[in-house]
Every structure is written in structure tokens, then in C-alpha cells.
Amino acid sequence: MLTQVVLFDGFDPLDVIAPYEVLSAAADHLVDVELVSAEGPREVPSGLGPVTLRATAALDPRRADIVLVPGALGSMPDPDGGEPAADSIPVLLGNTLDTGLPALLKEALDRDGVTVATVCGGSLVLAMAGLIEGRPATTHQLGLDLLEATGVQALDVRVVDDGDLVTASSVTSGLDLGLYLLERELGPDVAIAVETLIAHERRGTVWTRGARP
Structure with missing residues (x-):
């Protein structure tokens, strides 16, 4: 099972490293995880000062079983509605629309057998690109209004499973x-073993298709 974790300029490092480490801990079960970008191998600056990560390959939905999109880390929008700063989260997320990422994410969503997963503002990347209109999804609570404004069924829950689209909140x-994702793809025993290894208990109830919003 290959998971490609997408990097873009201004990404939130924790959005990347947390699922990367969890999924990598199941390497004995033929789980591979790699960092990618729409542009291919490159050093990608995060939104956290000098922290960068290296994308070792290009995002390729033909190879991936799971494509995971993080959110951005930056300043918050001006509550008075002023011009957003260049390092504001909405601007950083919006900048991805001018790259090859939206087309690759559309290809991933259109391809049978590929799951697109997001953390925090990653779902807003998909939403602003017009890729998940009408579908249930979640994001950081501060972004739920924007998510809904794009025509997405915005849910204030921890994780939303809509089949080939799995989104997480903050x-x-x-x-x-x-x-x-480990539990869904490889079974509860694998998920429990990794949960024990990293000493983390999952929170909340996963919303799935057919559940009440």
C-alpha cells in the first residue's frame, strides 16, 4: 500500500509528519510512504520558519493507493476583512491552485482504487479547486464556513469517511x-498495534456515509 503525502509551499509540518509516522510504523505490513510534490523532487519550504522537507518524487495517482494532502501553516486572516497577508493560511492554500496540484488531485479522485485523504486545510485545497462540491468533508473549525461556501457539506467532526475521500479536522x-486508514485498509489489529506503539488513543467518532450529519 503506497501513500503519497503531498508537500506544497507553506504546508503545515505536523499535518505531514503525524500521519507519515503513523503509516510508516506499519511498514511490516507492506505499507510504503513517500513525500511528493506536484513538481517532482525538490526542497519544499513549510509555513514554520526554516523547516523544510524534501519531496523525493512527483505525485503520481497511477502509483498511489492513498494521496494525502496537508493544510498550510501561516498567519490568520484579518478579522476586519483587510487585505490578507502573503503568508496567511487562505493565501497559502489558494496558491496551490496555480500549480499542477489540482489536476493531479482530480486524477486521483477519478481513478478507481485511490483514496484521497486530507488533514486540516487540505480539504480546502480540494474544495477551492471545485473537486468535492456536494460531498461531506471536514477541516479546522475556523475553515468550516469557507468549506461550506464552496458547496461542500461541511461537518464539524474529527474524521469523515466518504469512500474515496477521507478528511480530518485539525x-x-x-x-x-x-x-x-490503517484500520480501514489493513484491519484493527494493525491499527491497535501502532496505536499502542505511539501511545495515542484516537478521539471522536468517524462519520461515514449514511450517518446523520
Whole structure:
């Protein structure tokens, strides 16, 4: 099972590292995880000062079983509605729309057998690209209104499973997302073993299709 974790300029490091470490802990069960970008191998600056990570490959939905999109880390929008700063989270997320990422994410969603997962503002990348209109999803509580404004069924829950789209709410929910994906794809024994290894108990109830919003 190959998971490609997407890096883009301004990504939130915890959104990446939390699910990356959880999924990598199941390597004995033929789980591979790699860092990728839409542009291919490169050093990718995060939104946390000098922290960068290296994408070792290009995002390729033809190879991946799971494509995981993090959110961004930056300043908050001006509550008075002023011009957003270049390092504000909405701007960093919006910048991805001018890259090759939206087309690759559409390819992933259109491809049978591929699950697209997101942490925090990662779902807003999909939403702003017009890829998940009408579908249930979650994001950070501060972004739920924006998610709903794009036509998404915004849910204020920890994890939302809508089949080939699995979204998680806020930065620490990346741990829960990783564990849930292990349980869904490889079974509860694997998820429990990793949960024990990292000493983390999952929080909340996973919303699934057919559940009441």
C-alpha cells in the first residue's frame, strides 16, 4: 500500500509528519510512504520558519493507493476583512491552485482504487479547486464556513469517511487519520498495534456515509 503525502509551499509540518509516522510504523505490513510534490523532487519550504522537507518524487495517482494532502501553516486572516497577508493560511492554500496540484488531485479522485485523504486545510485545497462540491468533508473549525461556501457539506467532526475521500479536522487529527486508514485498509489489529506503539488513543467518532450529519 503506497501513500503519497503531498508537500506544497507553506504546508503545515505536523499535518505531514503525524500521519507519515503513523503509516510508516506499519511498514511490516507492506505499507510504503513517500513525500511528493506536484513538481517532482525538490526542497519544499513549510509555513514554520526554516523547516523544510524534501519531496523525493512527483505525485503520481497511477502509483498511489492513498494521496494525502496537508493544510498550510501561516498567519490568520484579518478579522476586519483587510487585505490578507502573503503568508496567511487562505493565501497559502489558494496558491496551490496555480500549480499542477489540482489536476493531479482530480486524477486521483477519478481513478478507481485511490483514496484521497486530507488533514486540516487540505480539504480546502480540494474544495477551492471545485473537486468535492456536494460531498461531506471536514477541516479546522475556523475553515468550516469557507468549506461550506464552496458547496461542500461541511461537518464539524474529527474524521469523515466518504469512500474515496477521507478528511480530518485539525492538525493533531493527522494521528487519528493515519490510524483510521490503517484500520480501514489493513484491519484493527494493525491499527491497535501502532496505536499502542505511539501511545495515542484516537478521539471522536468517524462519520461515514449514511450517518446523520
